[in-house]
Amino acid sequence: MDPTNDSAVTSPLSPAEDVARGTGVSLWKQIAERIEAEIVEGRLTPGARLPTENELAERFGVNRHTLRRALASLTERRLIEATPGRGTFVKEPPIRYPINARTRFSEIVSREGRAPSGRLIGSRVEPASAEIAQALGLAPGAEVLRVDVIREADGVPITVASHWYEADRCRDLDLLVAATGSVTRALETLGLGDYRRLETRITARPADEEDCRLLALPSGRTVMVVDAINGDPQRRPIQYSHARFCADRVQLVVKT
Amino acid sequence: MDPTNDSAVTSPLSPAEDVARGTGVSLWKQIAERIEAEIVEGRLTPGARLPTENELAERFGVNRHTLRRALASLTERRLIEATPGRGTFVKEPPIRYPINARTRFSEIVSREGRAPSGRLIGSRVEPASAEIAQALGLAPGAEVLRVDVIREADGVPITVASHWYEADRCRDLDLLVAATGSVTRALETLGLGDYRRLETRITARPADEEDCRLLALPSGRTVMVVDAINGDPQRRPIQYSHARFCADRVQLVVKT
DNA sequence: CGGATTTGTATATTCATCTATACAAACAGG
DNA sequence: CCTGTTTGTATAGATGAATATACAAATCCG
Numbered sequence: 001m002d003p004t005n006d007s008a009v010t011s012p013l014s015p016a017e018d019v020a021r022g023t024g025v026s027l028w029k030q031i032a033e034r035i036e037a038e039i040v041e042g043r044l045t046p047g048a049r050l051p052t053e054n055e056l057a058e059r060f061g062v063n064r065h066t067l068r069r070a071l072a073s074l075t076e077r078r079l080i081e082a083t084p085g086r087g088t089f090v091k092e093p094p095i096r097y098p099i100n101a102r103t104r105f106s107e108i109v110s111r112e113g114r115a116p117s118g119r120l121i122g123s124r125v126e127p128a129s130a131e132i133a134q135a136l137g138l139a140p141g142a143e144v145l146r147v148d149v150i151r152e153a154d155g156v157p158i159t160v161a162s163h164w165y166e167a168d169r170c171r172d173l174d175l176l177v178a179a180t181g182s183v184t185r186a187l188e189t190l191g192l193g194d195y196r197r198l199e200t201r202i203t204a205r206p207a208d209e210e211d212c213r214l215l216a217l218p219s220g221r222t223v224m225v226v227d228a229i230n231g232d233p234q235r236r237p238i239q240y241s242h243a244r245f246c247a248d249r250v251q252l253v254v255k256t
Numbered sequence: 257m258d259p260t261n262d263s264a265v266t267s268p269l270s271p272a273e274d275v276a277r278g279t280g281v282s283l284w285k286q287i288a289e290r291i292e293a294e295i296v297e298g299r300l301t302p303g304a305r306l307p308t309e310n311e312l313a314e315r316f317g318v319n320r321h322t323l324r325r326a327l328a329s330l331t332e333r334r335l336i337e338a339t340p341g342r343g344t345f346v347k348e349p350p351i352r353y354p355i356n357a358r359t360r361f362s363e364i365v366s367r368e369g370r371a372p373s374g375r376l377i378g379s380r381v382e383p384a385s386a387e388i389a390q391a392l393g394l395a396p397g398a399e400v401l402r403v404d405v406i407r408e409a410d411g412v413p414i415t416v417a418s419h420w421y422e423a424d425r426c427r428d429l430d431l432l433v434a435a436t437g438s439v440t441r442a443l444e445t446l447g448l449g450d451y452r453r454l455e456t457r458i459t460a461r462p463a464d465e466e467d468c469r470l471l472a473l474p475s476g477r478t479v480m481v482v483d484a485i486n487g488d489p490q491r492r493p494i495q496y497s498h499a500r501f502c503a504d505r506v507q508l509v510v511k512t
Numbered sequence: 513c514g515g516a517t518t519t520g521t522a523t524a525t526t527c528a529t530c531t532a533t534a535c536a537a538a539c540a541g542g
Numbered sequence: 543c544c545t546g547t548t549t550g551t552a553t554a555g556a557t558g559a560a561t562a563t564a565c566a567a568a569t570c571c572g
Binding site for chain 1: 558560561562568569
């Protein structure tokens with residue numbers, strides 16, 4: 001979300017909006033639905049600034065607190081976000097991130113009309129833990145290459161991930177990731193571009209301090225933790241991944 | 257409406273119906289919408305008896321008065337009707353009565369799946385008032401035949417009307433109406449079956465005592481008063497009509 | 513830094529919604 | 543006619559919605 005466009009205050013909402021009383025539908029809900037329609041129909045685009053609370057209250061002919069109740073509803077559903085002193089802005093919709101056999105970050109983000117980018121934030125060779133060794137079909141303690149990356153859409157961090165590879169097989173993968181900014185591209189260079197998702201496990205938890213810093217999150221926000229194994233066409237494991245997706249910015253989609 | 261089918265108490269409404277709280281939509285409105293859907297979708301047919309108020313309250317998990325508020329909404333909109341001691345019944349929908357060049361009572365009622373009938377309730381030759389003379393293009397005081405009819409759908413009175421014709425031109429029209437029960441049929445016999453609507457004026461008022469009696473209405477109900485001129489194909493006036501339609505049972509439809 | 517602006521929080525009041533209890537009125541059936 | 547059933551009306555209280563007033567906190571700009 002790019003909230004710097006403060007001059008975009010010309011609201012598409014019409015000057016006076018009537019809300020019906022006595023119909024059994026609360027005023028706040030009617031207002032929330034009106035504003036949501038503007039967003040859904042594209043008349044209020046992501047990053048656009050809404051009129052002030054006082055303006056909206058006057059426009060709908062209600063008390064400011066009634067109006068705030070409507071905004072609270074939209075905030076709760078992550079359609080808008082407000083900052084004291086600055087205003088209320090339309091949020092970017094979460095990225096729909098399909099989990100299937102061929103899960104590719106760059107393609108997914110591009111398909112949502114967003115610019116994907118990635119960045120190596122660390123790498124090292126280390127002995128495989130029992131869990132990683134088992135996932136990759138290696139002996140415990142075998143050398144594995146750990147690659148830490150952060151991935152962004154339109155410059156906004158979306159996910160932080162640690163990947164582990166058999167060290168002998170993926171010797172300079174980290175250098176390729178650093179050079180290209182893309183894990184898929186790096187794997188293609190090593191002849192492993194046709195990898196596919198073998199298994200995915202999803203949990204969620206509050207983001208820890210490190211993830212908050214990397215993902216530019218206020219403390220306490222939720223991340224979805226996605227542990228996955230990717231393998232080659234013969235289904236031999238080549239990558240174990242431990243990723244944290246920002247729950248505000250990503251929506252995982254599983255089709256069955 | 258035929259409310260005598262008391263054995264039709266097997267309600268299509270499911271045994272338990274959840275209504276959502278805290279959504280900004282009142283409970284009573286959700287319940288009213290649920291019941292209306294049953295009616296609109298044909299699962300509750302005209303004349304059917306709804307479960308008792310206590311049953312419905314228990315079914316929706318609300319207090320009886322909340323349930324009554326929902327029923328009040330449906331009653332107000334004339335979808336249902338309740339009688340103490342008997343129960344609450346689905347009403348017949350009003351007859352949609354198009355007002356256009358070729359307005360024929362019998363055809364309209366038949367098209368709504370109802371059985372039309374008519375009855376002569378009086379007739380006489382009288383001097384034309386200034387208004388009637390003007391409408392029929394006659395000299396004031398000229399002899400006109402006044403014919404009073406009542407019209408029913410499925411035996412329920414729908415409209416009471418007084419018609420005035422030039423006496424010389426429609427000498428035995430009243431006898432024909434009495435014999436056939438249909439004004440259109442009588443006019444056809446006189447070679448005037450191709451009449452068409454030249455002008456229609458619509459007002460509304462509370463029904464007077466006479467109209468309440470003829471239309472089988474409780475006192476105070478509203479009638480729509482439709483004053484109309486019908487003419488022959490050359491647009492010469494042949495009939496002036498002063499009709500009172502029961503507003504509960506008829507819905508006038510004008511297409512522009 | 514100070515002032516203006518905007519959102520966030522608090523307190524108080526009124527009205528609508530929802531619930532509970534009780535009894536009256538009308539209808540149907542034995 | 544009496545009893546049972548069902549809707550209609552009344553009273554009371556709790557909670558949510560809506561309104562009003564006031565002030566705090568955060569941001570932006572000159």
